[in-house]
Amino acid sequence: MDYSNKKILITGGIGFIGSNLARTLVNQGAEVTLVDSLTPQYGGNPFNIADIRDKVSVNICDVRDSYAMEYLLKGQDYLFNLAGQTSHMDSMSDPQTDLAINATAQLSILEACRKINPDIKIVFASTRQLYGKPDYLPVDETHPIRPVDVNGINKLAGEWYHLLYNNVYGIRACALRLTNTYGPGMRVKDARQTFLGIWIRLLLERKPIKVFGDGLQLRDFNYVDDCVDALLLAGASEQANGKVYNLGSTEVISLKDLAEKMISLGFGGNYELVPFPEERKAIDIGDYYSDFSLIASELGWSPKIDLDDGLDQTIQYYKSHSEQYWDFAN
Template identity: 55%
Template sequence: MEIKEAFLGKKVLIAGGLGFIGSNLAKKLAALGARVSILDALIPEHGGSMFHAADLPSPADLTVADARDEAKLIPLLEGRDYLFHLAGQTSHLDSMRDPWTDLEMNCRTSLAILEAVRKVRGGTKVVFASTRQLYGIPRSLPVRESHPVVPVDINGVHKMAAEWYHGIYHKVYGIPAAIVRLTNTYGPRMRIKDARQTFLGDWIRRLLKNEEILVFGEGSQLRDFTYVDDASDALLLAACREEATGQIFNLGGERAISLRDLADLLVELNGRGSYRIVPFPDELKAIDIGDFYADYSLIRSRLGWVPSVDLREGLRKTLEYFRAHGEHYL
């Protein structure tokens, strides 16, 4: 696969690199021979963790600072080939309870990153990890990139704005940028402490703690999932392939699964556990989007990406990881 050679000796910065996806990506890039630096603000409850710094080649490669701090960010961008932008806030619920922090974490952080890249003028390619959240309630399934963007919560609005910033800085200033819309990424290092970011993390924690899983609604809702290694591969392809510049790509899973079937699968893989179907809490119902699964044929045809880890295998690895390292996440 071409990813193998593309990053050898390249200088890469990962903003949000101590988080779930960022740290998995860092590990992979280091294995590909890239010179990886990480910028992470380690904001409490956002997923960044010093436990994820263990894989870094040297302590010098980590800067604990906020991307909104230009004095810290600009020196990190000098001579940088690639910047992966995984900084930000991803909780839909948090964005409704506290839109201010979401505005700062998503809008201001993205602007800070792009303004810094613009000022440095080093030709750094930027890959922004966006989300399927901004499609809102699907009008047709599977959801393609041409589906209207209809965010249902503040986080969706701000992620949408962040996408547009990248598009405008690309068009107006010539900054090479690509956008990947992630959908339900899961795997080792995901946040499982509570239900603020993903329901799957909440379910995994409950399984590990021998608590009953709560399935909201009727359990019939469909979702697709991407294993974190597959998501990382997509981000790498979007970085190293020139034809990705200026584009937006969906990711997706190899299949859509109902929440009830997912709960069954998790309990089976765990060897024990149970779940209960309960009504949606009001706060979540107001921003729920019903069935969702993505059409990822664009990135498949343009960049050759397909999910390579199936859900059973991915969940098995995830449970295995958290059985070994759960104490760092609970």
């Protein structure tokens, strides 16, 4: 994974995963350009890159701006395509915006690559949400795809555009289906990006963590450093071209036990079981955890940060930097 002196464009680069990826690439000696709209509800926060601001180029623009993206894609060796609308609830209340960002803009980006930079390598951040309610566990890449919300449908379209352009036009692209990524830099103002963000905020504010339903729903989680490793491995691998890989973890935990684990780390707090809001219950997928054996066997990836360590590092980060995230309009 030698990215030294490579020109790299990261969409969503001031957001959670993008900023952590940028930091790793800067440390490898890459020439990094970050694209972010800093749209308030999508998670970008300038503090995420405060320590590397003088080592990256930043362009504040929207991936829906096809002219700007065409200009920015020129001469790049890699595109880590992480920008997206991540809120499942927002996708149901405003489906057209979700379509524009997660599908239409992706097609526009790929067309720009086809015209002006066909040699670029693209890694697209997809989501486990597109599988819908699992038929079996753990979920592998051959599982039927049945999105339960607009976000899942549009992310699937964005993913398949990338695979199509790989297969038809030879633009090297692959996709990673992420699952509950967490860590420093994630949105904590609300649950638009991940429910763990608001849980951490409630914990540190000494307010009850709200666990929906009976709390027995099973999930797996990836610390952001492990997600970054997977992105870099996929970018560096020619074997990955045209493929989709699940991320995931061997640690599977119920949401109730997760809340208890967070409280046990010594930061105080408590939790309470609350009824599912009807709008959330309608799109809940029940138990979910991934089979990530394909990326393990082909690219050598496996998560290294266990849940206890990852949660402790994440909570410590927000305890130290709460003023940069609590009231910031991200």
